[in-house]
Amino acid sequence: MTRVSAAQCDWGGSIWFSQATPKFAFMAWLAIRGRLATMDRVAVWSQGVDTTCVLCKRASETRNHLFFECSFSTQIWEPLMKGILRNSYSGKWEELVSLLATSPMEKKKQFWFRYTLQATAYMLWRERNRRRHGEQPMLATVLTKHIEKAIRNKLSLVQSKGIGGLEVSLQYWLGTKM
Numbered sequence: 781m782t783r784v785s786a787a788q789c790d791w792g793g794s795i796w797f798s799q800a801t802p803k804f805a806f807m808a809w810l811a812i813r814g815r816l817a818t819m820d821r822v823a824v825w826s827q828g829v830d831t832t833c834v835l836c837k838r839a840s841e842t843r844n845h846l847f848f849e850c851s852f853s854t855q856i857w858e859p860l861m862k863g864i865l866r867n868s869y870s871g872k873w874e875e876l877v878s879l880l881a882t883s884p885m886e887k888k889k890q891f892w893f894r895y896t897l898q899a900t901a902y903m904l905w906r907e908r909n910r911r912r913h914g915e916q917p918m919l920a921t922v923l924t925k926h927i928e929k930a931i932r933n934k935l936s937l938v939q940s941k942g943i944g945g946l947e948v949s950l951q952y953w954l955g956t957k958m
């Protein structure tokens with residue numbers, strides 16, 4: 781079995797993990813299963829649609845482009861994730877899914893990797909939908925602040941509940957900030 785196909789079988793637990801936020805987890809689950817209505821898929825049943833990515837306007841929209849090869853997505857993903865993943869940092873979906881499923885990680889690092897991945901994918905997809913519905917584009921810096929706010933909210937919740945191994949995460953997370 782190749783690393784990628786093993787990863788595809790094993791990602792369930794890495795999506796529906798303890799302390800996950802359900803709407804983020806659901807989005808990530810759809811993305812991993814290739815069920816999001818990205819324009820490459822829409823074009824299959826609806827010919828002639830414009831498949832250009834609304835975030836960068838420079839490439840065709842596919843899942844792997846949105847998460848996180850798109851230049852707009854990279855602006856958000858890289859600063860959030862590089863400090864957490866360090867040498868294993870990637871913006872490539874397949875590599876990230878493989879990391880999710882197979883890579884042994886310290887508990888808090890694993891938690892913040894999974895949580896940040898889901899929150900970022902969710903917020904990017906929401907921004908993509910907003911733009912497709914003609915709403916005013918949000919700047920990458922503003923979107924990053926929204927994601928950080930979601931992460932901070934989760935941190936304070938985890939801390940107030942005193943969940944084993946994650947209490948010291950605030951220092952950890954702040955320590956990953958570059």
Ligand SMILES: [Zn+2]
Nearest residue numbers: 833835836850
């Ligand atoms: Zn793009």
